[in-house]
Amino acid sequence: MGATGYLGSLLVPALLDAGHEVSALVRAPDASDPLPAPVTVHAGDATDPRAVREALAGVEVAYFLVHSLERDDFADVDRRAATVLVEGAAAAGVRQVVYVGGPRPTSDDVSEHLASRAEVGDILTAGSVPALALQASMIIGRGSTSFDLLATARLSPWVPVPRWMRNTSRPVAAADVVHYLLAAAEVEPPVRGTFDVPGPEALSYLALVQRYARVTGLRTRLPVPAPLWSHRLAAALTGVVTAIPSAVARPLFESLDHDLEPTDGVVTDVLPAPPRGPTTVDNAIRATFPATACRAATGAPFVDELVVPTTAGPDEVWRTITGLGGTTGWHTIPLVWTVRGAVDHLVGGVGLYRGRAPEVSDGDVVDFWTVLHRDDAARRLVLHADMRMPGDTVLEMSVEPGAYRQRITFTPDDVAGKLYWHLQKPLHDVVFTTMAHGIARGSTSTGRRAVAEALRDAANHVAGRLR
Structure with a gap:
């Protein structure tokens, strides 16, 4: 009936x-x-x-x-x-x-x-x-x-x-x-x-x-x-x-x-x-809408990869990775992504959405990212950036024995995308390097000390790359 x-x-x-x-x-x-x-x-x-x-x-x-x-x-x-x-x-x-x-x-x-x-x-x-x-x-x-x-x-x-x-x-x-x-x-x-x-x-x-x-x-x-x-x-x-x-x-x-x-x-x-x-x-x-894919970008991709040693066990690092976003934050410089989200909202983008499912899976939203793939066996999480930018950004986070690996791939839209990448690169290095060190340290300790230590390590890392 x-x-x-x-x-x-x-x-x-x-x-x-x-x-x-x-x-x-x-x-x-x-x-x-x-x-x-x-x-x-x-x-x-x-x-x-x-x-x-x-x-x-x-x-x-x-x-x-x-x-x-x-x-x-x-x-x-x-x-x-x-x-x-x-x-x-x-x-x-x-x-x-x-x-x-x-x-x-x-x-x-x-x-x-x-x-x-x-x-x-x-x-x-x-x-x-x-x-x-x-x-x-x-x-x-x-x-x-x-x-x-x-x-x-x-x-x-x-x-x-x-x-x-x-x-x-x-x-x-x-x-x-x-x-x-x-x-x-x-x-x-x-x-x-x-x-x-x-x-x-x-x-x-x-x-x-x-x-x-x-x-x-x-x-x-x-x-x-x-x-x-x-x-x-x-x-x-x-x-x-x-x-x-x-x-x-x-x-x-x-x-x-x-x-x-x-x-x-x-x-x-x-x-x-x-x-x-x-x-x-x-x-x-x-599921109520037709399937959508990441929009196609046309330029050769820029890749930024970083491996950070950690004393935390693989399970602890993986818990930190899969718990990012929402009220937990991103283990990086305080408020930096809040400001980035506000700017994105002003230019007509999705803005900063402080929300996430308790256990994210493929297709879920994590703040202004969407989960492309979660592989618990390989301890690998891939996110796609939904922010407005002249290109396409994918963030891949994974766990290795004794280390956390982070890979960012930005595929630009021709000249505008290439210019965007180079202009934001200095801040990008600080923010994402801090995040990588914050995740590695946040898996073993929490709170302000972990963030402060991550900022210090990130500064030393970026300075080393500039020498």
Whole structure:
């Protein structure tokens, strides 16, 4: 049920690819955009007991992905549909029911949308057939209404910030939700209970807007205090400037009145995690856009390589490398990259974004860099600079026995790029040499002393190169 909705349209092909036979109950089959040929389609409404019984005949696992948010009486409709499914699943001998709802805030004043999602989960899990209720906050994926609301950040360089914009949630990638839904088809024995499906990062909605802007190449959105910015006003404006109806947007905005953090057991208590671990927010956002590559530069590359001895073990150095950025910083001259980021922002670039995933992987953002490749076995991290410059910069950091290796490759755009490289080279040498020594020393000691020693070593190193 819900095969033609957002999650259903992703799940059906995944089930077919896994070799499952799929039967779908569709309110109004669309001849112009039919379900894949192997799917057995039943026409009918989810609140019609007869149609539901016919659709469930011979079914082992029933997915309830119905949501009637476009209707004013969505809570009543979804309640009836859940009750009909419980009765139909019992009569048909269904082995497992699977449902995707929303988080359960701990406050008493819960939005109608979240209260309805919780009520449906309770109805399903109280039935005689074991029901697995998965609770996810924002699902990041093109076509997800919640994510499409976030994408309205593209429409304006400003973002109004009422109080509710600072509440937090755990956005999860659509691909991860589909992974769990697919795994639920084969779980043995059947599972009964409510489990959260949290993403790997807790972010406020404002931080998520800024993350979206950063990953998609937009300038940082300018936050504007808006204490009178109500859910009704936000929904009305959304209905005017987007294809999302105001009636759908309003209950979703109202749900932002709560911190949407996990409150129940976690899905990995009963289902296997994605093979490569949870998808980071950066990569989930990036997956909603066509793949992009580093822009082509035309000149012969300039290469600056440095190997710094260290008494730290390889694991300690690797932890330092993979922990760079965000609140940790870059083990170089204080504020130098803050200034560089501010300048970049002024000339229309991405600017300095002080943020990163807890554990970065390919495609993730680390301040104004993007991770091109992370190889834990070889202890090698490759970053691409997203700043505006007449050329292309790649930073490669790796660990060797007793040493830290750093390689910077700058491929210039003809004459302008070559001039840029030579003009910034003196400062470049100081900043990146300090960083290399800071990483080598920061792996064994932290704080101001390590930075001071790194500055001293860098000065001696640069002076030696000038002799």
